[in-house]
Amino acid sequence: MEYAVVDVETTGFAARGSDRIVEVAVVQLDSAGRVTGEWCTLLNPGRDLGPQHVHRIRAADVWHAPTFAQAAGALAARLAGRVVVAHNLSFDARFLTAEFARVGVDLPVDGLCTMRLAARYLPDRVGRSLKACCEAAGVVLESAHSALHDARATARLFAHYVRFGVPDAEPVADVPLNGDVVEVRRGAAAVTHRRPELVTLVRGDRVVFTGQMHSPRDEWIDRAASFGLVSQGYVTKATRVLVAADPFTLSSKAQRARAYRVPIVSEEDFAGMLGLLGVTPPAKDHRTEWRRAY
Numbered sequence: 001m002e003y004a005v006v007d008v009e010t011t012g013f014a015a016r017g018s019d020r021i022v023e024v025a026v027v028q029l030d031s032a033g034r035v036t037g038e039w040c041t042l043l044n045p046g047r048d049l050g051p052q053h054v055h056r057i058r059a060a061d062v063w064h065a066p067t068f069a070q071a072a073g074a075l076a077a078r079l080a081g082r083v084v085v086a087h088n089l090s091f092d093a094r095f096l097t098a099e100f101a102r103v104g105v106d107l108p109v110d111g112l113c114t115m116r117l118a119a120r121y122l123p124d125r126v127g128r129s130l131k132a133c134c135e136a137a138g139v140v141l142e143s144a145h146s147a148l149h150d151a152r153a154t155a156r157l158f159a160h161y162v163r164f165g166v167p168d169a170e171p172v173a174d175v176p177l178n179g180d181v182v183e184v185r186r187g188a189a190a191v192t193h194r195r196p197e198l199v200t201l202v203r204g205d206r207v208v209f210t211g212q213m214h215s216p217r218d219e220w221i222d223r224a225a226s227f228g229l230v231s232q233g234y235v236t237k238a239t240r241v242l243v244a245a246d247p248f249t250l251s252s253k254a255q256r257a258r259a260y261r262v263p264i265v266s267e268e269d270f271a272g273m274l275g276l277l278g279v280t281p282p283a284k285d286h287r288t289e290w291r292r293a294y
Contacts, residue, residue, distance in 0.1 A: 002036075003029040003112075004082040004172070005158060007151040008092050009057065011050030015094040020045035021068060022057055023186075024096075025147035026078045029085075033159030039078050040148040041183040043068050048211075048251040055145050057186070059248035065184040068099045073177035076100070076107065080174040084111030087130045087154045105177065111169050114157050121161045133157055146186065199241050199263050201273050203228030208235050210253040211245025213267055220267075227274055235262060243270045 005027040012019035025040035042057065042065040049057055075096075086092040093109040100107040118126060118133050126136040134141045134153050137160040143149040158166075201207075207229050209217050220243065221231045235242060235256040242257040242264045249264075257264050265273070 001031055001168070001171070002082045003031075003033075003085050003158070004079045005029060005085045005151050005155040006079070006092050006096070007086060007147045007154060008095050009055040009145060009147050010095055011045055011047060013091075015091075015098040018047065019050065019095075020047060021095050021099055022049055022055065022062060023147040024071070024075060025151040026075065027148075027151045027155040028078065028082065029155055029159065033155075033162035035155060037078075038148070038152070039074070039183065040151070040185055041066065041071055041074075041181065042186065043071060044250070046250060048249060048254075059246045059250055061186065062184075062250075063248055066181045069103045070179075071181045072100060072103050072105065073179035074181050076105070076172075076175050076177045077180075079109075079172040081171050083169045083171050084109055085114060085154065085158050086111070087114045087133070087150070087157070089113035089115070100175075105175050107173065107175055109172065111172075112158070112166060114154055114161065117161055117166070121164060130154065130157075148185070199265065199273055201227075201229065201240060204230060205240035206230045206232050206236075206238055207241050207243060207270075208232050208239050208253060208257075209243045210251050211249055213243075213245045215267070220270075223274065235260065237262075241265055241270070241273070243267065 007025050008021045009023040010019055010021050021043055022045050023042050026038065027035060028037040030036050042062050044062045044065045044067050046067065049059060052058065089111055096109045097107060114133065115128050118128055122133060122136045126132055130150060130153060131141055131144060134157055137157050139153055139156040139160065141153040207224050209220055213220065224231050232239060235253050237260045239262045242253060242262055244254060244264050244266065247264050247266050254264055
């Protein structure tokens with residue numbers, strides 16, 4: 001039997017809800033646990049990236065990445081006829097099944113879970129996280145929450161189990177999906193350049209903020225108000241500018257801003273625009289404070 005070790009990074013936990021896969025990796029093994037191939041790509045989820053502090057994927061990284069629908073054929077081909085292996089398989093399987101369902105493919109994903117099998121192959125008191133299991137088996141986990149690094153570590157952990165014999169499991173069925181995509185891996189995405197938008201602001205202009213910024217959002221709202229700008233919680237056609245922690249963001253606010261042709265600017269761009277207003281705020285000069293903080 002041959003195996004496909006998989007790992008996914010996601011925008012959250014709601015596989016059947018609004019969350020999506022943002023990175024998927026497959027490490028193929030032969031019956032002896034030897035690596036025979038690997039494949040990994042970032043995916044454009046068409047929405048914000050969720051906990052970026054966990055998976056460390058930026059919106060600019062996925063800007064030119066394929067969608068799951070575009071990568072589905074390539075992924076299915078690498079799973080077909082193999083037993084899927086994952087650490088905490090239920091999580092990865094839920095997301096893979098849900099993503100395939102969205103492209104009209106019924107592909108139940110089952111297989112072997114290295115987390116559950118740890119009770120059989122590792123000491124009783126070992127934790128069940130991938131890091132803990134790898135340490136107990138003498139496997140190096142190079143970069144947690146990177147799909148490819150996690151899949152590689154899980155593959156080495158599973159190879160440790162294989163030496164003692166592993167249970168049988170059903171392989172993934174072959175499905176009628178064609179096509180392949182160019183892998184977009186971390187650090188190898190096409191360079192995406194952004195030309196700062198030139199926006200002149202006047203008192204009464206409406207601004208919206210999105211994303212986790214360097215300065216607390218309340219501070220930015222106060223700064224905007226001190227210059228006579230009106231902060232909103234949502235984007236409309238009347239919005240003058242959307243200020244984003246990441247101008248490449250795929251958040252719902254950013255998608256609406258692009259639909260309405262509302263400029264999306266960075267914190268740095270917005271600070272410069274406040275300077276261009278030429279209006280001295282009534283209290284302390286927030287522009288000076290901002291420049292000193294950065």
